[in-house]
Amino acid sequence: MKTVLSLFGILSLSLASTALAEDGFVQIFNGEDLTGWKVNKENPDSVSVKDGVMVVAGPRTHVFYDGAVGDHDFKNFEFKCKVKTTPGSNSGIYFHTEYQDSGWPDKGYEAQVNNTHKDPRKTASLYAVEDNHEAPVKDDEWFDYHIKVEGKRITLSINGKVIIDFTESDDNMGHLKKMPGRKLSSGTIAFQAHDPDSAAYYKDIYLKVND
Helix, strand or coil, rough: HHHHHHHHHHHHHHHHHHHHHHHCEECCCCCCCCCCCEECCCCHHHEEEEECCEEEECCEEEEEEECHHHHCCCCCEEEEECCCCCCCCCCEEEEEEECCCCCCCCCCCEEEEEECCCCCCCCEEECCEEECCCCCCCCCCCCCEEEECCCCCCEEECCCEEEEHHHHHHHECCHCCHHHHHCCCCEEEEEEEECCCCEEEEEEEEEEEEE
């Protein structure tokens, strides 16, 4: 029975990957190493690869997509991955960002990853811009994270459900006074290692550039 279930799981993953490829998505993490990704200099040991998963755990650092798809600088796009958190963990997915050696990324938005950390901004918050205060999923379970940018519109979806639907306008950009880089422009994707007590796991990472 276990063999049958394992084969079923492999077949399901294969069919899912084929469907994504047919829809224009490209896999941007090979599951073996960090080829196509660049870890900044702050705490590079906070990012590793194990059993097909990108592990982001430890003191603050960020790992930026630095590969060929879209020349790692894209405007309109869709991004999909599977994420798992551990209790009390905090992480994030930056987009329209760019590499920097240290610190919180100055450019771009952050899609929050946090189900039980003390920060009240939970998973699928468009961090400090349009926040979600109720975790849509549980720790220790894989979930689907989907980010889409089309023109001035950003949608963040978890397990197929839209949590945040935000469109930039003159009326809702007051955060720029404190965070001038938190706006749509173009750029890459980055994962965040938040603190020594946080661990997040990312796999099946796909990107479709619609520019």
